[in-house]
Amino acid sequence: PARILSGMQPSADSLHLGNYLGALLNWVRMQDEYDAFFFIPDLHAITVPQDPEILARRTRITAAQYIAGGVDVEKCTLFVQSHVPEHAQLAWVFNCLTGFGEASRMTQFKDKSQKQGADHASVGLFTYPILQAADILLYNPQLVPVGEDQRQHVELSRDLAQRFNSRFGETFVVPQPAIQKDTAKIYDLQHPNAKMSKSAQSPAGLVNLLDDPKTIAKRIKSAVTDDGSEIRFDRESKPGISNLLTIQSVITGTPVAQLETDYQGKMYGHLKVELAEIVVERLSPIRQRVEELLSDPAELDRLLAVGAEKARGFAAGTIDEVYRKVGFLPAR
Ligand code: TYM
Numbered sequence: 001p002a003r004i005l006s007g008m009q010p011s012a013d014s015l016h017l018g019n020y021l022g023a024l025l026n027w028v029r030m031q032d033e034y035d036a037f038f039f040i041p042d043l044h045a046i047t048v049p050q051d052p053e054i055l056a057r058r059t060r061i062t063a064a065q066y067i068a069g070g071v072d073v074e075k076c077t078l079f080v081q082s083h084v085p086e087h088a089q090l091a092w093v094f095n096c097l098t099g100f101g102e103a104s105r106m107t108q109f110k111d112k113s114q115k116q117g118a119d120h121a122s123v124g125l126f127t128y129p130i131l132q133a134a135d136i137l138l139y140n141p142q143l144v145p146v147g148e149d150q151r152q153h154v155e156l157s158r159d160l161a162q163r164f165n166s167r168f169g170e171t172f173v174v175p176q177p178a179i180q181k182d183t184a185k186i187y188d189l190q191h192p193n194a195k196m197s198k199s200a201q202s203p204a205g206l207v208n209l210l211d212d213p214k215t216i217a218k219r220i221k222s223a224v225t226d227d228g229s230e231i232r233f234d235r236e237s238k239p240g241i242s243n244l245l246t247i248q249s250v251i252t253g254t255p256v257a258q259l260e261t262d263y264q265g266k267m268y269g270h271l272k273v274e275l276a277e278i279v280v281e282r283l284s285p286i287r288q289r290v291e292e293l294l295s296d297p298a299e300l301d302r303l304l305a306v307g308a309e310k311a312r313g314f315a316a317g318t319i320d321e322v323y324r325k326v327g328f329l330p331a332r
Contacts, residue, residue, distance in 0.1 A: 004030055004178070005037040005141040007081070008066075010058040011045050011198060014208035015065050017279070018186035018196035021250045022147035026180050028070035030145055036076035037139050037311065038066055043081045043088065043131060047124040048116070060300055061290070065209055067303075068289035077314075079307035081135065086315035090134035091127070093322055094160050097167075098130050102159075107152060115199070133157035137164075138315045140173040148184035149195060151177050168325040183250050189223035192239035207279060210287050217276040220244075221269075231263035231271055241268065248275050251282050 006027055008019050015024070027038055040062045045055060059080055071078060081087050103109070106129045113121035129152075136144055136157045144154050154177040161172035188194045188205035200206055207219050226238040233242045233256045248271075249256045263271055293300055324330065 001033065001035045002143065003037065003139060003141040004034040004143045004145055005039075005136055005139050006145050007039045007041045007044075007135065008062060009045050010040050010042055010055065010062040011048075011050075012208075013058060013061060014210035015062070015069075016196055016198060016209065017207040017247065018147065020069060020209055021183045021186050021247065022180070023145065024066065024069045024071075025183070025250070026145045026178070027066075028072075030143075030178070031072060031076045034143070037079075037141065038071055038076055039079050039081050039084075039135070039307075039311070040066075041081045041132075041135065044128060047122055047128050048112070060294065060297060061210075063300060063304055064290045064293040065286070067293060068286045069209070073303050073307065077307050077310045078303065079311040080304055083304065083308035084138075084311045084315050086138055086312065086319045087131065087134050089319050090138055090315075090322060091131040093326060094130045094133050094137075094164075095127055097160060097163055098127075098156075102156075103127065103130065106156070108149070129153045129156050130160075133160045136175055137161055137172045138318045139311075140318070141175050142173060143178040144175050145178040145180075147186075147195075148179055151179060164322075168322075171321060171325060182246060182256075186247065187239065187243040189219055189240075189243070192224060192243045207283075209283055210290060211283075212287075213280045213284060216280050216283060220276040220279060221272045223272065225268045225272075229267060231266060231268065232260055233257075241271070244271055244275055248278060251278055 006023060008015060008023060027036065030036060040059050042055065042059050063078065063080070066078060067073065103126060109126055109128065112125060132153045133156050136154070137160065144157075146154065154175065158174050161174045165171055186196045188196050188200055189207070190202060190205035194200070196206060198206075204219060204222065207216055211219070223240060223244060225240040228238070231241060231245070232238060233245050235242045245256050245259050248254070249259055
């Protein structure tokens with residue numbers, strides 16, 4: 001089967017609804033059909049300062065959320081990035097194939113470094129997308145299931161694959177982003193023109209997978225809505241309502257057009273109450289499963305060790321080939 005690969009940063013105590021609907025749900029759907037690699041990019045997390053204990057804890061919590069959300073370790077390869085040193089090894093080679101100007105054009109770096117003040121941003125944050133290209137190309141996946149905000153990073157990995165291939169001979173598959181149109185972007189509940197993000201100014205716009213039911217219901221019920229009263233999908237003039245309709249549509253599998261019909265003549269409040277119930281019902285079992293998994297960290301670590309072993313088996317082959325092709329003298 002064709003291969004897929006993706007990951008989510010362990011940079012918060014919980015994934016949010018955007019991560020879940022924009023990425024995790026698609027992974028789970030795809031793992032039956034594809035040879036899937038899912039990992040936790042902890043190397044990426046330290047591109048901004050992290051407390052060591054918190055980082056380790058969040059790495060486990062993120063793994064637990066993958067599994068609780070439906071990632072099946074029997075079907076796919078689940079691992080932690082830092083357990084597979086080949087990621088950093090390939091990233092170095094790609095650092096040397098990427099132009100300074102090319103890296104400077106990555107919009108996520110521009111956003112994040114602006115937030116921190118350009119002088120405080122680390123060089124790691126600058127080369128972040130190059131490490132991401134290494135993550136991807138190490139495993140030669142055809143598809144990379146991500147949300148819209150990762151499109152540019154996948155583009156860079158395509159460029160680097162082509163560049164390496166033309167310079168050193170056919171080596172890498174040129175991957176495609178797999179971006180689900182309707183869930184590509186879930187928006188902040190308070191600022192429905194900004195994407196839902198862990199770094200939002202206020203938590204009120206976020207629904208976290210691990211929030212308790214009360215908090216989830218409250219966040220959804222106090223979501224910002226729009227002028228007018230009609231429940232209709234219109235990203236331009238009704239970004240708040242459109243976001244709520246998207247969320248409901250993706251969770252229930254009901255097309256947005258059908259929801260529009262169902263809610264005809266009803267009030268915004270009606271939609272919110274129903275949606276709050278739907279989201280709580282979907283997330284509660286995930287939260288419970290995460291708690292169970294975290295109650296046995298040794299078992300979780302064992303699963304991750306098995307995954308790392310499988311991943312290394314693959315990644316080591318890629319590094320051997322790359323090192324030979326760039327002219328490194330084989331170690332004896
Ligand atoms: P991260 O951790 O920011 O996000 C994880 C995934 O969630 C998606 N996502 C969203 N989708 C819809 N609406 C939103 N509001 C929303 N917010 C986030 C992201 O698009 C992503 O798919 N650089 C990556 C991690 C990474 C990676 C990789 C991904 C490192 N190496 C290799 C794929 C392949 C990141 O920071 O994602």
